[in-house]
Amino acid sequence: SQWGEENLQALSIQEGEDVTMNCSYKTYTTVVQWYRQKSGKGPALIILIRSNEREKRSGRLRATLDTSSQSSSLSITGTLATDTAVYFCATESSALGRLHFGAGTQLIVIP
Amino acid sequence: EAGVTQSPRYAVLQEGQAVSFWCDPISGHDTLYWYQQPRDQGPQLLVYFRDEAVIDNSQLPSDRFSAVRPKGTNSTLKIQSAKQGDTATYLCASSFYWGGNTGQLYFGEGSKLTVL
Numbered sequence: 001s002q003w004g005e006e007n008l009q010a011l012s013i014q015e016g017e018d019v020t021m022n023c024s025y026k027t028y029t030t031v032v033q034w035y036r037q038k039s040g041k042g043p044a045l046i047i048l049i050r051s052n053e054r055e056k057r058s059g060r061l062r063a064t065l066d067t068s069s070q071s072s073s074l075s076i077t078g079t080l081a082t083d084t085a086v087y088f089c090a091t092e093s094s095a096l097g098r099l100h101f102g103a104g105t106q107l108i109v110i111p
Numbered sequence: 112e113a114g115v116t117q118s119p120r121y122a123v124l125q126e127g128q129a130v131s132f133w134c135d136p137i138s139g140h141d142t143l144y145w146y147q148q149p150r151d152q153g154p155q156l157l158v159y160f161r162d163e164a165v166i167d168n169s170q171l172p173s174d175r176f177s178a179v180r181p182k183g184t185n186s187t188l189k190i191q192s193a194k195q196g197d198t199a200t201y202l203c204a205s206s207f208y209w210g211g212n213t214g215q216l217y218f219g220e221g222s223k224l225t226v227l
């Protein structure tokens with residue numbers, strides 16, 4: 001892919017553990033959005049980080065952005081069974097004005 | 112506030128048949144997107160509109176796929192002569208464009224298409 005992507009993978013962890021997912025992209029982006037998609041539902045935005053931010057927090061979520069290495073990460077602390085979902089990063093170039101989604105990471109949290 | 116509504120939720124076709132998917136975006140959102148999501152993959156943009164104008168349809172297989180948004184509100188995505196490779200979930204999303212970055216996209220639950 002030319003744009004944001006994660007290595008398609010499945011992570012299985014125990015409830016209460018912390019987890020980090022990574023996303024790398026190949027071209028400049030002005031923003032990285034992280035979406036969560038639960039089974040049978042559409043993706044929903046969980047956190048957005050802009051190119052002038054290195055870190056963004058929202059509750060148990062923490063996103064980082066390293067523009068020099070063109071990578072972003074999403075961490076979830078104290079996972080819950082309800083965090084079970086596929087997580088996507090989406091990147092945007094102002095030249096295209098559209099979001100491109102990566103392959104996603106399947107997270108399974110075992111109660 | 113109502114979310115993005117899509118119908119039908121499911122469709123099963125034989126190869127060669129046609130299908131139309133309908134999307135009602137969030138009221139006031141001027142931008143509407145259609146994404147294709149094959150199983151175990153991320154959403155892939157097919158086309159997007161701002162009001163009734165097509166902004167980017169470069170990824171839309173134009174020979175069999177078409178999309179319209181005639182009044183800048185609801186939208187229809189049509190597949191003519193479906194192929195097995197079209198099997199996927201078709202997601203509609205909407206957003207409000209304020210002139211800067213693409214903001215948050217609000218997705219519908221999708222229309223799952225199976226082509227036998």
